[in-house]
Amino acid sequence: MTTPLLSVKDLTLTYQTGRGRLRALNGVSFDVNAGETLAVVGESGSGKSSVALAAMGLLGPEAHLDGSIRFEDGELIGLDEASRRALRGRAIGMVFQDPFTSLNPSLRIGEQVAEPLVYHQGLSRAEALEKAVAALGEVGLPGPREIASAYPHQLSGGMQQRVLIASAIVCNPRLLILDEPTTALDVTVEAQILDLLDNLRRSRGLGMVFITHNLGVVNRIADRVCVLYAGRVVEVGEKDTVLGRPSHPYTKGLLASLPRLAADGRARRIAPIPGRFPDLVNAPPGCIFAPRCPFAESACVENEQVLATDAAGNGARCWKSAGLPGWPEEPADDRNIIEVAASREPAEDDAPLLRTEDLSKRYRRGRIGGGIEWTRKLGVIPWPSTRAETVNAVDGISLEIRRGEVVGLVGESGSGKSTFGRTILRLVDPSSGHVMFDSRDVASLPDGELDDLRKRAQIVFQNPDSSLNPRRRIGKAIARAVKLQTNVPPERLRAHVEDLLDRVGLPRAYYDRYPHQLSGGEKQRVGIARALATEPEFIVCDEPVSALDVSVQATVLNLLDGLKDELNLSYLFISHDLSVVAYIADRIAVMYSGRLCEVGPADAVLQPPYHPYTQALLSAVPLPTPGAARRERIRLRGDRPPSGAQRSGCVFHTRCPRSLGELCANTAPPVHEPRPGHRIACHLSLDELARDASVLPEAAPVAAAE
Amino acid sequence: MPKADAANAEAARPMRSLLAGANPKLVVGALVLALLVAVAIAAPWIAPYRFDEMSILSRLKPPSLAHWCGTDEFGRDVFSRTLMGARLSLMMGFAATAVSLLIGVPLGLWAGYRRGTVDEAIMRATDVLLSFPPIMLGLLILAVTPPSLWKMIIAVGIVYVPSTVRLTRSVTLDLAGEEFVQAARARGERAAYILHAEILPNAWPPIMVEASLRVTFAILLGAALSFIGLGAQPPSSDWGLMISEARPLIDRAPWVALAPGIAMGITVIAVNLLGDGLREALDPRMQRKGG
Numbered sequence: 001m002t003t004p005l006l007s008v009k010d011l012t013l014t015y016q017t018g019r020g021r022l023r024a025l026n027g028v029s030f031d032v033n034a035g036e037t038l039a040v041v042g043e044s045g046s047g048k049s050s051v052a053l054a055a056m057g058l059l060g061p062e063a064h065l066d067g068s069i070r071f072e073d074g075e076l077i078g079l080d081e082a083s084r085r086a087l088r089g090r091a092i093g094m095v096f097q098d099p100f101t102s103l104n105p106s107l108r109i110g111e112q113v114a115e116p117l118v119y120h121q122g123l124s125r126a127e128a129l130e131k132a133v134a135a136l137g138e139v140g141l142p143g144p145r146e147i148a149s150a151y152p153h154q155l156s157g158g159m160q161q162r163v164l165i166a167s168a169i170v171c172n173p174r175l176l177i178l179d180e181p182t183t184a185l186d187v188t189v190e191a192q193i194l195d196l197l198d199n200l201r202r203s204r205g206l207g208m209v210f211i212t213h214n215l216g217v218v219n220r221i222a223d224r225v226c227v228l229y230a231g232r233v234v235e236v237g238e239k240d241t242v243l244g245r246p247s248h249p250y251t252k253g254l255l256a257s258l259p260r261l262a263a264d265g266r267a268r269r270i271a272p273i274p275g276r277f278p279d280l281v282n283a284p285p286g287c288i289f290a291p292r293c294p295f296a297e298s299a300c301v302e303n304e305q306v307l308a309t310d311a312a313g314n315g316a317r318c319w320k321s322a323g324l325p326g327w328p329e330e331p332a333d334d335r336n337i338i339e340v341a342a343s344r345e346p347a348e349d350d351a352p353l354l355r356t357e358d359l360s361k362r363y364r365r366g367r368i369g370g371g372i373e374w375t376r377k378l379g380v381i382p383w384p385s386t387r388a389e390t391v392n393a394v395d396g397i398s399l400e401i402r403r404g405e406v407v408g409l410v411g412e413s414g415s416g417k418s419t420f421g422r423t424i425l426r427l428v429d430p431s432s433g434h435v436m437f438d439s440r441d442v443a444s445l446p447d448g449e450l451d452d453l454r455k456r457a458q459i460v461f462q463n464p465d466s467s468l469n470p471r472r473r474i475g476k477a478i479a480r481a482v483k484l485q486t487n488v489p490p491e492r493l494r495a496h497v498e499d500l501l502d503r504v505g506l507p508r509a510y511y512d513r514y515p516h517q518l519s520g521g522e523k524q525r526v527g528i529a530r531a532l533a534t535e536p537e538f539i540v541c542d543e544p545v546s547a548l549d550v551s552v553q554a555t556v557l558n559l560l561d562g563l564k565d566e567l568n569l570s571y572l573f574i575s576h577d578l579s580v581v582a583y584i585a586d587r588i589a590v591m592y593s594g595r596l597c598e599v600g601p602a603d604a605v606l607q608p609p610y611h612p613y614t615q616a617l618l619s620a621v622p623l624p625t626p627g628a629a630r631r632e633r634i635r636l637r638g639d640r641p642p643s644g645a646q647r648s649g650c651v652f653h654t655r656c657p658r659s660l661g662e663l664c665a666n667t668a669p670p671v672h673e674p675r676p677g678h679r680i681a682c683h684l685s686l687d688e689l690a691r692d693a694s695v696l697p698e699a700a701p702v703a704a705a706e
Numbered sequence: 707m708p709k710a711d712a713a714n715a716e717a718a719r720p721m722r723s724l725l726a727g728a729n730p731k732l733v734v735g736a737l738v739l740a741l742l743v744a745v746a747i748a749a750p751w752i753a754p755y756r757f758d759e760m761s762i763l764s765r766l767k768p769p770s771l772a773h774w775c776g777t778d779e780f781g782r783d784v785f786s787r788t789l790m791g792a793r794l795s796l797m798m799g800f801a802a803t804a805v806s807l808l809i810g811v812p813l814g815l816w817a818g819y820r821r822g823t824v825d826e827a828i829m830r831a832t833d834v835l836l837s838f839p840p841i842m843l844g845l846l847i848l849a850v851t852p853p854s855l856w857k858m859i860i861a862v863g864i865v866y867v868p869s870t871v872r873l874t875r876s877v878t879l880d881l882a883g884e885e886f887v888q889a890a891r892a893r894g895e896r897a898a899y900i901l902h903a904e905i906l907p908n909a910w911p912p913i914m915v916e917a918s919l920r921v922t923f924a925i926l927l928g929a930a931l932s933f934i935g936l937g938a939q940p941p942s943s944d945w946g947l948m949i950s951e952a953r954p955l956i957d958r959a960p961w962v963a964l965a966p967g968i969a970m971g972i973t974v975i976a977v978n979l980l981g982d983g984l985r986e987a988l989d990p991r992m993q994r995k996g997g
Contacts, residue, residue, distance in 0.1 A: 427888055454894030467885035471907040471990060477886075481893045514990040527889075534893055 003073065004031035005175050005207040006055065010067035013050055013059070013231070020281045024050050026231045026288075027067070029307075034174065037201060037208040039222035039239070041215065041254075043549040044520075045277050047231040048211045052177045055209070056094055057084045071175065089116040093168030097180040099160035103152040109136070110148030113167040120171050135166040140196055157413075158189035162196065169200060175207045176200075182217060186412035186576065188636045191620040194220050195635070213549065215258060216622030219243055224313070227251050230278050230288045233307060237314030244626040248316035249293045249324065256327035257554035259583035261606065261621060261696050270583065271327055272554035276519065287318065294328050295320065351439055352400040353538055353570050354424065354457075359433035359443070361394040361416075361423050392647065393419040395594035396433065401538070406564060406571040408585030408602070410578055410617070416594040417574045421540040424572070425457055426450055437538075455485040458531035462543035464523035468515040474501075474526050475511030481533035497533075504529045504559060521552035528559065538570045545580060557584060578621050582606060587677070590614045593651040600678030606696060609672075609689035611680045612658045619695040632695065650683065658684060732983025738976035742969075746792035753786035757943050766959045776961035778952065788965040791943040796973070798859060798928035798944070799921040805863025806870050806924075807917055813867075814874025815901045815909070819882050829875070832868035840865045840927055841934075848936045858936065862927050866920055873916055877909040911985045918981030922974045945970050 013025035025047045032038045042048040053059045055069055055076065069076040071092065076084075088094075096102045104112060113135060114128035123131070129148065136144035139162040152160055161181060168176060178197070182190040198221060201208055210221055218225055218239065225242040227235040227250065235248040246252045253273040275292035278284055284291055286301040293300065299319070309315030318324075376382060393416040401407045411417040422428040424435050426442060435443040442453050461467035469477060478497045482488050488496045498508040504525040515523055524544060531539050541560065545553040561584055563569060575581050581588055581602075588605040590598040590613060598611040605614060616634045636655045650656070653664035660683055669681045674690070682689060745752070754774075761781035769776045775784040817828040835843065847861040881887060882905065890900050929946010945966035952963035 422888070425892055427891055451894055454892065457892075459889065459892045461885040461889065463885060467889060469886040469904055469908065471988075484893055484895065516990065530889060530893075 005034045005036075005072060006032040006209065007070045008051070008055070008067070009070070011051070011054060011069060012066040013047070013054060014064045014066075015062060016064070017281060022281045023283065024063075024231050024280065025054070028228070028231070028233050029067075030226045030233065030236060032175065032207045032209055034207050035201065035205045036223045037210055037221055039218040039225045040209060040211045040228060041213065041218055041225060042228035043213055043254075043277075043551065045230070045280075046228040048213075048228050049179055050231075051228075052094065052179045052209065052211055055177060056088060056092065086120070089168075089173070090120040090171045091173050092175045092177060093171070093173040094177045095161075095164050095168050095179065095181045098184050099157055099164055100184065102164055103160055105152050107151075108148065109150050109152065109155070109163055113148070113163065113170055116167065116171050132166070132170060135170040136163065138169070139163075139166045139200075140192075141166070156189075157185055158192060161185060161189075161193055165193075165196065165200070169204070169206075172204070173206070175209070177209045177211075179211045180213070181210075183212070183214070187578075187620040187622075188412065188616060190217070190622070191633060191635065194622075197221060214622065215243065215254065215550075215624035219624050219626065219628060220622045227254075230280060230283070232288055232317065234289065234318070235316040236307070236309065238312065240626045241312075241314045243624055246316075247314075247321035247324070248289075248318050249295050249321075249327070250289050251316070252324070252327040253292075254550055255624060257551045258624060259554075259557065259579045260625065261579045261582050261618065261623060270554045270557065272558060273551035274555075295324055352436075353403045353405075353438060354572075355398075355400040355436040356424060357398050357434040357436070358396045359394060359398070359420070359423060359435060360392070360396050360431045361419050361428060362431045363391045363393055392416075392594045394423060394430075395647070395651075397591075397594075397596055399589055399596065399599065401570050401572060403537070403570055404564070404568050405587065406573055406585045408581030408588045409572060409574045409591055410576065410581050410588060411591035412576060412617075414593075415591045417591050418542055420591070421459070421542050421572055421574050425459055425540055426453060427459070455534050456536050457538045457540070458534055458536040459540045459542060460524075460527050460531050460544045462546050464520045464527065464547060465515075467527045468523055470515055472514075473511070474513050474515065474518070478526070478530050478533050481530055485534035500529045500532060501526075503532065503563070505555075519552075521548055521556060524548060524552075524556050525559065528556075528563070532563070532567070536569070538572075541571050541573045543575050544573075546575065546577065553580070560584065578617060590617065595651050596681070597652060598678075598680045600675065600680075604675055604678040607694055608692050609674050609680060609686055610692065610695075611682055611689075612656050612684070613652050615692065615695055616657065634695070650681070660684070729983045729987045731979045732987050735976050735979030735981075735983050738972065739980055742792060742796065742973060742976065745789060746796050749786075749789040749793060753783075753789045755783035755786040757787045757790040758782065759786075766955065766962075768959070769961055775965040776959065778948075778959070778962045779955060784948075784962055784965045787943040787948060788945070788969050791945045791948055791966060792969065794855075794942065794944040795925050795928070795946065795970070797855070798862065798946075799925040799973070799977075801859040802862035802866070802924040802928065803917050803920045805860055806866035806920065807913070809863070810867045810870025811874050811906075811913065814871040815878050815905060817871065818875040818878025819897065819901055819905065825875070828871065832871050835864075835868045841930055844927065844931050845934075845936065848931065853936045858928060858931055862924050862931070865927060866924065870913070870916070870920075874909060874913060877912055878905055881905045881908055907988075910988065914981045914985050915978075918977045919974075921977050922970065925970060925973070 008031070009029050011025055011028040012023065015022045015024060028047070028051060030038060030040075040048045040051055050059070054065060057076065057079065059065070065077050067077070071087065076087075103109075110129050110132050113132035114125070117123045117128035117131055118125060133144045133148050136147055141147050141159060141162050147155070147159070147163070152163075155163065165181075181197075182193050185193065194217065197208070200206060210218075212218060222239045225235075225237060225239050226233055227242065227248065229250050235242060235246065235251045242251060243255070246255060250273070253271075256271045257273055259270050273292055278288055278291065284301070286303055287293070287296070287305045290296040290300040303319070305317045305319060307315055307317040395416070397420060399407065409417045409420065419428060423430045426435075426445075430443050433443060434441050437453055437457065440452075442450065468474070475494070475497050478500055479493050482493060482496055483490075494511065498511055501508055501510055506522060506525050506529070510518070510522075510526075515526070518526065528544075544560065545556050548556060557580065560571070564571060571584075573581060573585055585602050587600060588602050589596050590605065590611065592613050598605055598614050606618065610618070616636050619632065619634045620636075634657055636657065649665045649667055650669045653659050656664065664683055667683070669683045672680045672682065672686045672689070674680065674686055680689065759782060761777070763781065764773070764777050765781045766779055767773055767777045767781075773783050773785065775788065778784055778787070813828055817825040838846070843865050844858075844861045847864060848857060851857060887900060887904055890904050895904075926946055929944060929950055932944050932947040932950070948966040949963050952959070955962055
């Protein structure tokens with residue numbers, strides 16, 4: 001066996017804080033060989049990014065490192081700044097998470113990619129630029145020469161990420177460290193980037209450390225997996241072993257809390273990991289996961305666990321991992337299944353709670369804002385005229401939501417799904433069309449007459465940090481909504497709000513807390529309690545779990561699901577994550593560039609016949625099931641074009657792998673209805689659409705139960 | 707190093723109990739400012755000389771035991787004049803800043819939240835005001851009527867309205883897009899409530915910091931207006947007026963400008979500490995966790 005490219009041994013990272021020493025990393029060890037991809041997986045706070053920063057020597061002076069990080073027989077810890085700079089970029093490349101902030105907005109792409117060549121290899125500007133263009137071509141950017149002279153804002157997110165990868169590989173590094181490189185991207189673009197990385201690894205024999213929280217991505221790209229929890233490696237091993245037959249309870253829990261797409265529609269109920277992330281200053285003694293572990297016994301709390309690995313390098317930091325059963329399902333299962341079954345067939349005759357008719361929202365980047373164009377009057381005199389630019393955020397959407405029904409709205413970023421959600425609540429005024437809420441058109445009512453809608457329809461937001469006023473106590477924020485829209489008497493107000501906190505699973509004492517004292521999942525629960533405070537019938541959930549960790553996401557999803565049944569709520573559930581939508585929704589609407597391409601019952605949308613876009617979207621979703629990595633994938637070309645003013649034909653035709661050319665570009669697609677309530681807008685005939693096999697695997701056996 | 711930690715904690719404990727967890731910046735700023743105000747109020751009784759008492763024999767005397775800060779060109783005691791000047795100057799600075807906040811903050815909130823035509827109208831009006839040099843604007847307001855202190859305060863206040871409006875508006879623009887503001891709209895709150903209960907508390911910190919700097923600019927502008935005879939009337943004293951009067955003497959008798967200059971410096975630092983301290987004390991995120 002050759003020496004590993006990167007070898008981390010007993011890496012410990014501590015910070016001195018006001019309360020004591022915080023151990024961000026504790027005895028982390030792993031190896032990466034050339035041509036191998038190691039995925040470092042963990043939730044926020046697990047220390048996964050610290051591993052990358054420690055290897056690159058990018059941690060601040062207040063960080064204290066112990067242990068060893070060896071790169072090709074050279075020790076990286078304690079290396080002086082000059083030798084470090086020589087390694088960075090030249091031998092070790094790094095790609096950061098957010099492509100939108102990682103590129104300097106005022107430098108041309110070519111200069112940014114060429115810079116390390118000039119610095120490390122002493123090439124002249126012209127030679128470096130030549131090589132940079134070659135690297136841009138290698139990462140699959142069309143027209144690399146034009147791209148080299150563009151500025152970052154002219155490129156889409158996926159292209160920017162490719163540029164970052166190009167600048168990381170331009171000096172031929174032997175190791176690439178990627179910190180959540182696809183988290184900010186859409187699934188279809190993510191799939192392209194993952195393919196690219198895999199090809200680069202193969203063609204250049206790169207070793208890669210791939211840091212991510214997404215187990216589906218791990219399944220697609222990794223050879224080996226290293227699971228971090230609270231700064232400790234809790235499990236390492238071959239990808240298929242860790243994902244297929246996890247040994248550590250935490251890995252089992254993570255896998256069990258993921259909603260999974262399967263061909264039979266509704267996924268099984270997800271089982272969250274209870275409890276909170278441990279305090280890293282006063283860490284619990286013994287196993288760090290014991291307080292949240294369903295299998296914990298007194299021996300777990302008393303003894304520090306060791307990471308025991310077998311000959312193949314698979315192992316877990318748990319003394320009883322050998323004979324553990326699968327992650328326990330939620331005890332409340334029976335009741336839920338029955339009620340779920342009941343709610344799946346809403347009464348057909350009853351009028352829908354909400355119906356939109358041809359709803360549109362156009363943003364016009366107004367006169368001066370659109371820029372000035374010079375035209376010629378009388379053929380000679382230059383005359384300035386203003387240019388107006390129109391963006392069709394929502395372009396004629398008709399959708400209905402019945403009482404007690406969850407409609408999932410899926411789409412990639414910029415598809416207009418959030419605008420749609422806000423338009424039906426009149427947080428954004430529609431440009432045209434109707435919103436019938438309980439048979440009353442609210443689209444054109446003046447602001448003063450919206451009281452009824454304001455009481456009966458609410459919204460839960462994506463970002464737990466921005467959805468609560470940082471200067472208001474939790475209780476006061478909820479109480480305000482109660483006071484405004486219900487007749488709860490003032491003396492009962494506090495008890496009523498505490499009941500609401502209780503209902504969303506928060507301690508009653510949280511009434512007097514400020515938002516910053518809560519974790520992300522708890523803040524999201526407060527957001528839900530605030531939405532419930534007006535006693536609504538309908539809630540727009542705008543990506544309510546996208547900013548949360550997997551284990552927390554599961555509890556919030558289950559909470560929303562439970563509340564729906566208890567209070568007979570209807571949701572418009574907006575998300576970019578198909579697995580989440582498939583888990584909670586009765587019906588799914590797929591949105592692309594302001595229009596709906598497919599609407600139907602959840603199980604119908606997840607199976608053929610598919611709209612080509614739905615098919616591509618489903619096949620791009622990375623699944624954590626072993627073997628799913630090898631399934632057939634449909635690759636979309638390029639990125640979504642801007643949703644400009646004149647659009648005839650199908651909005652998807654520029655990227656559609658099955659485009660019929662002229663017809664798709666010029667004529668609006670007809671709507672097929674393969675089943676009552678299941679509508680697909682496409683020029684292809686139903687027979688042709690139905691010919692493809694399902695892109696989802698059959699319902700997999702519960703992996704964690706093995 | 708657990709031993710050192712323990713020692714540190716030991717040392718920190720009595721300090722903490724003394725200030726009872728209060729913000730040190732806030733305490734120091736408030737104390738110094740309170741002292742300045744007390745001095746201003748008590749000036750006629752604690753000043754060693756009358757502020758307008760001239761003495762031809764002791765013109766431009768350097769600091770001595772008799773005259774702690776020396777005398778000016780009319781032989782008036784600089785120390786006494788500085789004490790008396792605190793009255794006019796502090797009044798000028800704080801009242802004018804209050805005027806600019808009172809007018810500017812509501813306009814800025816309204817413009818930033820409503821956008822559109824209202825925003826355009828308010829912003830273009832502030833642009834016009836900003837295009838005047840401050841002195842000219844003050845002159846315009848004061849020139850037509852006989853000078854008096856309250857008019858000057860309003861004039862200086864109005865001069866600083868445009869920048870207050872601009873700052874408030876830009877902060878409001880950011881906050882209006884936040885999801886908690888959208889949530890307030892979704893539950894049917896009126897615009898007035900959203901502005902004062904949801905946006906204003908979060909907009910305060912930058913406005914406060916700017917306002918604390920503004921106090922000193924207001925003192926200086928007041929001085930400039932006094933200098934051209936529209937503000938404080940000689941022989942009454944005012945720090946700005948004193949500094950302007952001392953300017954031609956700066957090479958022969960620097961002490962004449964020094965005392966009011968130092969007083970102004972102390973005021974600036976105290977006001978800034980107070981502003982900073984208030985900002986931290988009012989921000990729940992800056993408080994100790996676990997409360």
